[in-house]
Amino acid sequence: MADSPADESARDSRRVTEALRAAHLYYIQNLTMDSIAFELGISRSSVSRLIGFARDSGLVEIRVNSPLDQLSALQHQLHDSFGLTAHIVPANDAATDLDRLERVALSAARILTDFVDSNMILGVAWGATIASVSRHLVHKPVRGTQVVQLNGAGNAHTTGLGYASEIIGRFGVAFGAMVQQFPVPAFFDDPATKAALWRERSTARVLALQKRMDIALFGIGSPNAEVPSHVYAGGYLDRSDYDSLTRSRVVGDVATMFFRADGSSDDIPLNDRSSGPDLAVLKAVPRRICVVSGRAKLPALRGALAGGLITDLVVDEVTAAELLTGGDRAGISDPTSR
Numbered sequence: 001m002a003d004s005p006a007d008e009s010a011r012d013s014r015r016v017t018e019a020l021r022a023a024h025l026y027y028i029q030n031l032t033m034d035s036i037a038f039e040l041g042i043s044r045s046s047v048s049r050l051i052g053f054a055r056d057s058g059l060v061e062i063r064v065n066s067p068l069d070q071l072s073a074l075q076h077q078l079h080d081s082f083g084l085t086a087h088i089v090p091a092n093d094a095a096t097d098l099d100r101l102e103r104v105a106l107s108a109a110r111i112l113t114d115f116v117d118s119n120m121i122l123g124v125a126w127g128a129t130i131a132s133v134s135r136h137l138v139h140k141p142v143r144g145t146q147v148v149q150l151n152g153a154g155n156a157h158t159t160g161l162g163y164a165s166e167i168i169g170r171f172g173v174a175f176g177a178m179v180q181q182f183p184v185p186a187f188f189d190d191p192a193t194k195a196a197l198w199r200e201r202s203t204a205r206v207l208a209l210q211k212r213m214d215i216a217l218f219g220i221g222s223p224n225a226e227v228p229s230h231v232y233a234g235g236y237l238d239r240s241d242y243d244s245l246t247r248s249r250v251v252g253d254v255a256t257m258f259f260r261a262d263g264s265s266d267d268i269p270l271n272d273r274s275s276g277p278d279l280a281v282l283k284a285v286p287r288r289i290c291v292v293s294g295r296a297k298l299p300a301l302r303g304a305l306a307g308g309l310i311t312d313l314v315v316d317e318v319t320a321a322e323l324l325t326g327g328d329r330a331g332i333s334d335p336t337s338r
Contacts, residue, residue, distance in 0.1 A: 023059060089317065142176060154185040161183060265279050
């Protein structure tokens with residue numbers, strides 16, 4: 001017979017209590033796992049699982065603060081150069097791009113937990129980077145908070161609902177928040193169709209939420225990354241679109257809204273068809289968290305910084321260092337031609 005909800009609740013409560021006790025003994029009293037196992041009358045592996053649960057569930061937060069190391073110096077330089085708060089993740093040249101992405105995503109998930117609170121609106125742009133962030137979220141239930149999807153995910157091959165809703169849904173679960181999906185195409189075939197749909201009340205409600213965001217979370221779109229941005233690898237753009245982006249001197253995008261190296265986004269035809277928020281709307285958000293890993297995204301990252309799109313940057317140390325020294329790769333290339 002299946003356990004009743006009351007039994008499940010009691011079991012969960014016991015696990016939290018045990019995890020808190022084990023974590024206190026380990027982190028505060030500095031006992032070894034063997035000593036904790038003896039004191040609690042459980043196996044060493046059970047102690048390890050309890051401590052892991054305490055970290056993953058947010059019962060324990062681990063912070064490293066050092067005002068003297070190289071990463072701290074990079075953070076200060078980035079603040080002085082770009083006026084942002086940088087969160088630099090250790091990941092040197094020996095790390096692969098995929099490993100670097102996972103480390104940055106894990107750090108971003110922990111950092112976001114500190115920023116999200118009750119009665120907030122969190123805007124989330126889907127993409128490969130934010131998908132990785134969503135898999136590392138720590139549970140922090142809050143009250144009255146909403147998570148709103150920033151751009152549609154449909155294209156000529158798929159509705160995109162499964163992909164985008166899975167990502168956005170993880171944020172809702174982590175924070176106990178109401179999720180507001182945006183079931184529209186990533187790019188419309190005709191700007192007039194977009195304009196008509198934007199007048200519909202159901203769509204206008206989501207757009208109104210976006211304009212009231214307290215936090216926006218996004219990655220930087222780039223076709224040149226080792227881990228390709230989903231908008232470039234997922235069949236959203238055809239060859240004529242790439243030609244158009246090249247003519248417009250585009251270097252990257254945020255939430256499927258494209259920009260140039262100087263941060264400008266005016267007169268880029270594809271933006272008229274995009275379901276992403278106008279970059280002026282994005283810049284009005286009090287906290288704009290950008291998550292980036294990999295040198296190949298440097299041109300796009302520079303463009304986003306030139307456009308004033310970022311207040312908080314979560315980035316690996318190699319990319320952070322090269323952002324200051326000027327190393328990058330530029331240009332939009334069509335992955336369908338490779």
